[in-house]
Amino acid sequence: MSAKLSLTNVSKAFGSNQVLNDISIDIGTGEVISFIGASGSGKTTLLRCVNLLEPIDSGSIYLDDLEITKIGRDPNPIRRRIGIVFQSFNLFPHMTVERNITLALTKVLGIEKDTAVHQAKTLLDRFGLGDKAKTYPDQLSGGQQQRVAITRALALNPEVLLLDEITSALDPELVGEVLDVVRELKGSGITLLFATHEMGFAREISDRVCFLSAGTIAEQGPPQQIFSHPADERTQRFLQRVIGSGRLSD
Amino acid sequence: MPRWHRVKQSFFNGERLVDSFPRLADAFVLDIKIFLWTTPAIVITALLIAVARNTRNPALFPLRLFVIGYTDVMRGVPVILWIYLIGFGVPGVGLERPWNSPLLWGSVALGLTYSAYVAEVFRAGIESVHESQRAAARSLGLSSGQTMRYVVLPQALRRVVPPLMNDLVSLQKDVALVSLIGPIEILRQAGIDKAKFANFTPYIGAAILFLVITIPLTRTTDWLLARERQRTTATRIR
Numbered sequence: 001m002s003a004k005l006s007l008t009n010v011s012k013a014f015g016s017n018q019v020l021n022d023i024s025i026d027i028g029t030g031e032v033i034s035f036i037g038a039s040g041s042g043k044t045t046l047l048r049c050v051n052l053l054e055p056i057d058s059g060s061i062y063l064d065d066l067e068i069t070k071i072g073r074d075p076n077p078i079r080r081r082i083g084i085v086f087q088s089f090n091l092f093p094h095m096t097v098e099r100n101i102t103l104a105l106t107k108v109l110g111i112e113k114d115t116a117v118h119q120a121k122t123l124l125d126r127f128g129l130g131d132k133a134k135t136y137p138d139q140l141s142g143g144q145q146q147r148v149a150i151t152r153a154l155a156l157n158p159e160v161l162l163l164d165e166i167t168s169a170l171d172p173e174l175v176g177e178v179l180d181v182v183r184e185l186k187g188s189g190i191t192l193l194f195a196t197h198e199m200g201f202a203r204e205i206s207d208r209v210c211f212l213s214a215g216t217i218a219e220q221g222p223p224q225q226i227f228s229h230p231a232d233e234r235t236q237r238f239l240q241r242v243i244g245s246g247r248l249s250d
Numbered sequence: 251m252p253r254w255h256r257v258k259q260s261f262f263n264g265e266r267l268v269d270s271f272p273r274l275a276d277a278f279v280l281d282i283k284i285f286l287w288t289t290p291a292i293v294i295t296a297l298l299i300a301v302a303r304n305t306r307n308p309a310l311f312p313l314r315l316f317v318i319g320y321t322d323v324m325r326g327v328p329v330i331l332w333i334y335l336i337g338f339g340v341p342g343v344g345l346e347r348p349w350n351s352p353l354l355w356g357s358v359a360l361g362l363t364y365s366a367y368v369a370e371v372f373r374a375g376i377e378s379v380h381e382s383q384r385a386a387a388r389s390l391g392l393s394s395g396q397t398m399r400y401v402v403l404p405q406a407l408r409r410v411v412p413p414l415m416n417d418l419v420s421l422q423k424d425v426a427l428v429s430l431i432g433p434i435e436i437l438r439q440a441g442i443d444k445a446k447f448a449n450f451t452p453y454i455g456a457a458i459l460f461l462v463i464t465i466p467l468t469r470t471t472d473w474l475l476a477r478e479r480q481r482t483t484a485t486r487i488r
Binding site: 048051053075076077079080083084086088090091092093094103104107108136138139152153156 | 401
């Protein structure tokens with residue numbers, strides 16, 4: 001089986017801090033895979049490396065059969081195929097919701113403005129944001145902003161979507177609406193990689209869960225196995241701490 | 251204040267003001283012209299300098315070095331000195347008319363120095379846009395140029411409007427310095443009238459004319475900014 005996304009021996013350091021340490025993993029088309037682990041374990045950096053926002057020090061990352069981390073390769077065509085949603089939304093505050101979505105459609109894909117606006121409308125309707133097209137990000141709630149950010153990433157029709165702790169900056173009562181959007185994406189054929197602290201959600205939606213510790217994949221497997229019978233001692237300790245803090249029910 | 255009537259006589263003389271005002275207003279047209287043609291040149295040059303300074307392309311490192319040196323040198327020397335050096339110096343190499351005009355080279359000197367100041371204002375604005383905005387733009391496949399043009403600059407420019415206006419008001423006044431190398435603009439005209447009638451009132455007239463331009467300019471900008479803020483943000487904290 002050929003993987004949609006494949007990391008081989010990926011390492012990345014910030015100064016003397018080894019954030020990713022020789023990570024190798026294959027992710028299949030349409031797979032939903034979550035990365036859990038303590039803060040600083042490398043989840044965010046892993047996703048940012050896949051989107052080429054951070055250059056890796058060694059190893060390689062493949063999208064289908066294309067080595068996307070090859071030196072000198074233009075990152076822009078690759079980024080169109082790999083979307084990312086950030087913890088802090090990162091919407092463009094000087095543009096309306098609609099323009100946030102159509103910017104890349106018109107400037108990157110070269111789609112006519114009218115067509116782009118129509119596409120944006122369709123997507124916004126799909127996620128219950130149809131009436132927000134003409135508003136500015138600062139006028140929306142956090143949950144709405146994050147849904148717009150997901151819509152913006154999806155507008156480019158990416159094959160892979162990276163979700164970087166997308167609910168961490170939200171009030172608890174707003175988390176649900178954002179996770180609903182992700183639930184809807186599962187099974188649509190898109191490959192989802194997400195870094196999260198929402199253990200209940202990771203357990204519910206993931207095909208596979210990866211526990212990262214100190215820049216390595218300490219343990220991976222189906223959610224049932226990781227959450228109910230973790231084999232690795234580090235995973236066990238982490239989950240105990242998380243359950244103790246009430247982030248994972250049952 | 252025993253000498254107040256003397257001050258009043260020589261600085262606030264109504265008759266002198268009425269007499270000088272039309273000549274001052276005529277001369278002020280030149281100030282406005284200089285302001286109007288230097289401003290766009292300054293804004294464009296400054297923007298290019300600021301963008302060049304912010305470039306992250308290693309191949310453009312020499313360009314960065316050049317613009318850093320440029321801003322350092324232009325800002326480090328008084329404006330008046332540049333006006334003398336360029337305004338007298340360049341025509342001095344023997345250019346033909348109209349290329350030997352002190353008015354032209356005085357304006358160029360003003361433009362070159364102010365570009366350096368305004369470039370720093372733009373640079374501060376560009377650097378104030380959070381890195382995550384660039385990350386978001388790049389992640390959507392926008393090139394670094396597109397990111398600068400559609401995402402970074404629009405936000406940066408909005409933020410620097412107040413300091414930019416500060417510099418432009420300052421420029422509007424410094425236009426008068428060009429008078430020192432010849433052209434008869436308002437300050438020079440006021441000096442002529444002062445000498446002619448041994449009365450300082452024309453200077454007050456000149457001051458009034460400057461205020462007539464600069465105050466509405468600042469108020470309008472404030473209003474535009476407030477409107478923009480209202481449009482893009484939620485309820486403001488009182």
